[in-house]
Amino acid sequence: MARKSQPRHRWQIPVTIVLLATGLLLSVQFRTQQVLLNDLSMLKTEELVTIWKNLNEKRAKLEGEIVELRRQQRVLEDKSSAGMVAISEIQSNLNRLKTSTGLVPVKGPGITITITGDSPLLYLDLVDIVNELWASGAEAVAVNDHRVTAHTYFGDIEENETLYVTVDGERLLYPVVIKAIGDPNTLEKGLTFPGGIIDNMNTLYAIFPDIRQKQELLLPAVKTPPVWFYAAPKSGTAPATAQAPVTSPAGGPGFGATPGPAGPGQ
Amino acid sequence: MKPKVWHIWVAMICLFSGMLMAWQFQLSNASKALATERKGDSLISFIEDMEKSTADLEEEIGVLRSLIDDLQNKQVSGQDEMTNLQEELNLIKGLAGMVEVTGPGITIILDDNVAGAEAAKGQPGYKPERYIIHDKYVLYMVNEVKRAGAEAIAVNGQRIVTPSDIRCVGTVILVNSTRLAPPYIIQAIGNPEQLEQAILNGVEFPSLKAMDFPVKLTRESSITLPPYKGSYVQNHSQPVKEGR
Known part of the structure; x- marks a missing residue:
């Protein structure tokens, strides 16, 4: 057995080599083949033309x-x-x-009209003055820091036998x-021309309002x-939300379709 | 020496290897030949250039697509902002009297006392101004209608807004600087009963009635007031930002 195995050993070495x-040759062969397949220069001219045409079409599509x-x-x-632009315009x-x-x-600039407590002031005088201010080109009006709007009204209430002038139901203090x-000039002239409202108040009612021109006045917003x-x-x-009483997020103005508890207090 | 089986195998493998080597040699020769043959071939460089430029184009398309996505996203948020602003604007426009409004309310009609004037004419002490509706009557009546809780008011189709003024030039009454002629029709939207009670028990209506003016008040289930057509001038005023 030992003798027989000797030659077998001998031939196994060359066969292995x-x-x-x-195997080496095969792998090299395979790689060369791959490289050649990927190399354009190994392709036939017609094939190259086909590739070129395809690329051309692709490029045209991409450009489109x-x-x-x-x-x-x-x-x-x-x-x-x-x-x-639209947003800034709306804003x-x-x-x-x-x-x-x-x-x-x-x-903004404007005027102040001060009426002291010794004046026999009636609420209708305030209606007149404010009306005259609007007529003279006022852009905003406030009475004792109570901003005047389309809904502002003047009135009076009697308390302890004294008549108080009110604005939107609130007592006005002197x-x-x-x-x-x-x-400022236009506003002052609108009130003080001869026969104008201030003239009438002076001569008819003995009310002497003090008018001052101001370079800068600050008027507050409405309270409610x-x-x-x-x-x-x-x-x-109409706003899309006109179905139910609506108030804006900040407790602001709104419209409602159902009657509320009550109108403004009287 | 008699050939053994493994001899045959080795021979076959050698033969196969030899063939492979030959093929390999041939291939590399051929490729060299081809490469030199086509060295000046512009077609290949064309193709290579084109591949590069299509890659560039593809990259540009990618960039453009993401730009467009950004723009579209921005647009969507812009549209949301726009809708919010427009809703707010509509609300404010309503309160500013710039939109027609409908609702229940009352109508007050003030007219000159024509009959009284006719009867008094020619008599001693006849004062024609005693028989006509003055601007102050309208002004004070409007103040009282506001006091009664009116939400929207119009006089002869002139909407009463914040800067509305009621005055006269000679015998002509102007509201919002528009000339009006009698009868003066004051329409107010609000709770009809509340408005009616306040006006009938107020100052102006009873006193005009006492002066024999033909004044009338009717409750309305639905009236429509036109929008304010004038402008809101703002040459001197500047809004002040509230501390929010």
Whole structure:
């Protein structure tokens, strides 16, 4: 057995070497083949032309896509800048209306009219003065820091046999100071011309209001923004939420379709 | 020496290896030949250039797509802001009297005392101004209608807003600087009963009645007031930001 195994050992070595070499050769062969397959220079001219044509088509499609995307981009940019313009326009419009309706405090030049406690002042005098201020171009008016709006009313109440002038049901304390924003000269002239309201108050009622021009006045916002229970804006222009009494998030103004508990106190 | 089986095997493998080597040699020769042959071939460089440029284009498309996505997202949030602002604007427009309003309320009609004037004419002490409705009557009546709780008021179709003034030039009454002619019709939206009671038991209506003016008050189940058509001038006033 030992003798027989000897030659077998001898032939196994060359066979192993040969097989190893063959394996190496095979792998090298395979790699060369791969490289050659990937190399364009190994392709036939017609095949190259086909590849070129495909690429050409692909590039045309990509370029078309880019043109379309650029167009979309331009449209969107135009829209968003138009949107910005629209938003800032609405915002300035909103600010104007909020200022005019007394929903925000307002400052500016104007006049103050001070009426002292010894004057026989009636609430109708205040109605007249405020009306005259609007007629003279006032942009905002406040009476004792009570902002005057479309809903503001003047009245009086009797307490302990004394008559008190009220604004929106609140007692006015003396001195009554009326502040009006607008051109100070125009406002003053509107009140003080001969035969004008101040003239009449001086001569007829012995009330001598003191008028001063001011470079800067600050008028507060309304204390309670109006809430409507009966009046409904016509549909189309109405806010989407006109179904139930609505107040804005900040407890602001609103409209309601159902009657509220009561109107303003009297 | 008699050939053994493994001899045959080794021979076959050697043969196969030899063939492989030959093929390998041939292939590399051929490729060299081809490469040199096509060295100046512009087609290949064309293709390579084109591959590069299509890759660039693809990259550009990627960039554009993300840009467009950003823009679209921005637009959506812009639209939300727009809707909110528009809703707020509509609300404020309503309160500013710039929108037509409908609701229940009352109508007050003030007219000149024509009959009284006719009867008094020619008599001693006849004062024609005693028989006409003055701007103050309208002004004070409007103040009283506000006091009665009116939510919206119009005089002869002129909506009463914050800067509305009621005055006269000669015998003509102006509201919002628009000339009005008698009869003066004051329409107010609000609780009809509450308004009616307040006006009938107020100062102005009874006193005009006492002066024999033909004044009338009617409750309305639905009236429509036109919007304020004037402007809100703001040349001197500046809104002040509240501390929010």
